[in-house]
Amino acid sequence: MKKAGIIMIIGSLLLLGLFKFPLWNIMLGAPQYPEPMGMDIYITGIQGVQEFDIQNIDGLNHYIGMKTIPKPEEMWEFNVFPIVIGGMAALGVILGILGFLGKVNAWWFLGWLALMSVLGVLGMYDFNIWLTDYGTNLDPNAIMKMTNPDGSPMSYKPPLFGHQKMLNFDVDSYPALGAYLMFAGMALTLIAFFIGKNEWKLKHVRL
Amino acid sequence: MKKSINIAVLLLLITGLFSCNTNDSKDGDKGALASNAAEKVYVAPGEHDEFYAFISGGYSGNLTVYGLPSGRMFKEIPVFSQFPTSGYGYSEETKPMLNTSHGFIPWDDAHHPDISQTSGKLDGRWVFINGNNTPRIAKIDLKTFETTEIIEVPNSAGNHSSSFVTENTEYVVAGTRFSVPIPQRDIAINEYKGNFKGALSFISVDPENGRMNIKFQLLMPGFDYDLSHPGRGKSHGWFFFTTYNTEEANSLLEVNASQNDKDFIAAVNWKKIEEYVNNGGGKKMPANYAHNVYDDDTHTATSTMIKEVLVVDPKEVPGAVFLLPTPKSPHGVDVDPSGEYIIGNGKLSADLTIHSFTKMINAIENKKFDGDAYGIPILKFEEILEGTVKQAGLGPLHTEFDGKGNGYTTFFISSELVKWDLETREVIDRKPNYYSVGHVMIPGGNSAHPFGKYAVSMNKITKDRYLPTGPELEHSAQLFDISGEKMELLLDFPTHGEPHYAAGIPASIIKENSQKIYKLAENEHEYATISNGDARVERDGNEVHIYMTMIRSHFTPDNIEGIKVGDKVYFHITNHEQDFDVPHGFAMIGANNSGLLIMPGQTKTMIWEPKQVGVWPFYCTDFCSALHQEMQGYIRVSPKSSNLELSWSLGDD
Structure with a gap:
């Protein structure tokens, strides 16, 4: 299971890209912002695409009563996510080495992928809860209180995925490079599983 | 003699007619339209010129x-x-x-x-x-x-x-x-x-x-x-x-x-x-x-x-x-x-x-x-x-x-x-x-x-x-x-x-x-107010220094009392914006100079010497946001003999 082990190790290591590259990106463009402002969401915190984007997004959001964009210390996620990602990468590498040495079979790889997927879905779920809170839990003394046609308060929840028009802004929310590396890594672990299964079978048939 | 005058007139007429048909005439530039001059100078909305x-x-x-x-x-x-x-x-x-x-x-x-x-x-x-x-x-x-x-x-x-x-x-x-x-x-x-x-x-x-x-x-x-x-x-x-x-x-x-x-x-x-x-x-x-x-x-x-x-x-x-x-x-x-x-x-x-x-x-x-x-x-x-x-x-x-x-x-x-x-x-x-x-x-x-x-x-x-x-x-x-x-x-x-x-x-x-803003973090102005907490008013004899900030769309502070007739009031105003093309202006009623237009991250100072008792407004002169008209404040000017202490505030603080 040498080949599968190596692919498993590479796949797991690709997770570490999340420490360097953003997981998600939200861009906000408007008539007066021909160069859109943007947020890069890393597993360790949120940063502006340009130097002063966070400050400027906060400045605009205060009109409609949104909270300021959280600093890393203001959200437990930014402490936990790095540990989870680092832990999963380490676990994947260990499984890959064990697989390489023939100590574990390929189902362990699939198990890792399943666990990773569950954690990923949980992460997205959590992210969506935050977006909802951020977009709807508004300051009652906001300068502008916008309502929907039915009279309910307008939500400023950015889309979890894709494009949405919000007042004068076009909001685009998509995975960023870190996420793509993670997806590629997860895909590799799936490949590792199939190759590993074959390798394991061949070896054990020969025996 | 008469004949020669006639010839002269004729010559003038011919010259006039002729010159109307040459480039030297004032109508010469009309020909430019025919050769798409308009297209050559047209820079479409949102496009940039080729030269400064x-x-x-x-x-x-x-x-x-x-x-x-x-x-x-x-x-x-x-x-x-x-x-x-x-x-x-x-x-x-x-x-x-x-x-x-x-x-x-x-x-x-x-x-x-x-x-x-x-x-x-x-x-x-x-x-x-x-x-x-x-x-x-x-x-x-x-x-x-x-x-x-x-x-x-x-x-x-x-x-x-x-x-x-x-x-x-x-x-x-x-x-x-x-x-x-x-x-x-x-x-x-x-x-x-x-x-x-x-x-x-x-x-x-x-x-x-x-x-x-x-x-x-x-x-x-x-x-x-x-x-x-x-x-x-x-x-x-x-x-x-x-x-x-x-x-x-x-x-x-x-x-x-x-x-x-x-x-x-x-x-x-x-x-x-x-x-x-x-x-x-x-x-x-x-x-x-x-x-x-x-x-x-x-x-x-x-x-x-x-x-x-x-x-x-x-x-x-x-x-x-x-x-x-x-x-x-x-x-x-x-x-x-x-x-x-x-x-x-x-x-x-x-x-x-x-x-x-x-x-x-x-x-x-x-x-x-x-x-x-x-x-x-x-x-x-x-x-x-x-x-x-x-x-x-x-x-x-x-x-x-x-x-x-x-x-x-x-x-x-x-x-x-x-x-x-x-x-x-x-x-x-x-x-x-x-x-x-x-x-x-x-x-x-x-x-x-x-x-x-x-x-x-x-x-x-x-x-x-x-x-x-x-x-x-x-x-x-x-x-x-x-x-x-x-x-x-x-x-x-x-x-x-x-x-x-x-x-x-x-x-x-x-x-x-071409620079877009001045970075507030690099502002080394002697009278800059980098953090809102430092906004204040200080008196030194009859000189009063107001350390003020501006951001969409308010001044900090925007209510000031304790100024007296005969004071020389320095407004040291720092624009806290860090966004491209968001200047704020400042105008003080009765100031004997000009307004100020302050770029993001910049500090500017103007002098105002109040001459009349009363409550006098100041405001932002550059339409900065939907709440630009709300960007205003008041200064209370007391008589020269007043003992009113300086005070300043923004909102309820």
């Missing part, structure tokens, strides 16, 4: 920024004049920019902008421009498009043969138009001859930060030094100045300074003089002139008086200065991109005189002299003359180059722009100008590498070109397409003040460097 044009504002004292080919104006940069739009020259930070040895001067007559160069190519770092009336040279930084340095030029009067740069911006040169007693003293005006001198100043430019410093002044005979241009390429190291009034008349110059058939172009080997000065040559003489520097980090200008200047007597440096006889009171002197041809635009003549740099050097080496003037050798005219452009027009003033072997000369009297071949000296094309053209500008035209696509002529007389606006009219510029064999008039556009020359540059060289 920095057009001098003449007696506005400022510099205007235009786009070519659209002719749209983007900005007026305050230079030598107070500018209430932004508070330049009114704010405490910028008042020192207008300090001189004559005190605070709120105005000047701005003339010849020139863009800095490296290896003979425009590098787009700075624009220099001269103040003609109270002699000064200013430097505008093309990152911020703001004036960041002004140096006064002592011993000079009518700073006109300025401010042209050498091919590596080693020097920006400032020559005096009027000769004056040096040092200034109380003597009879008719003792002019022999007693008055003309100072040609070589101002070094620090290659790192652009800091200007008068390296030396060459004290020349008492002529009028009209214009100048640097040598380049083979003639790099030389500088050429036109002269008139070599008669040294001191009255009715109109007549008395037009008697000599030839005046001179003074050729100055500045490299030789620089060497002489570096080896300890020259004489330090007492002087008093202002050097004003604006710092982008402190957002504040400082003015320093300098007390001496190094002067050089041309006789002390043999072989450094020569006089080139040139017919008929030459106005502009222009050097072609190769540096070989030195063109004298004899303004009272129909011809252009072209000297050869190679021949000039030969004449110097072989001592082909025709006497001297105050010890400065006069070269033999025939020995240096390359040729003349014959009967090119009437009253030539200035010549620019397209880099393709052609010169473009303006003719003031015959009101036309004439294209001619530098080698054959034949006229290729002529186009009428509306009316009486002064300068012409081709982007990079004063460099070794012109961008010969457009020429802009700047006309002195406007008359009927636009909708009438009473007796006073803006001047008019005209844009020509010079990419083909014949020039094509594309556009008229009004210019501000009286443009004397302009400097053009491809937008691509500078537009990416």
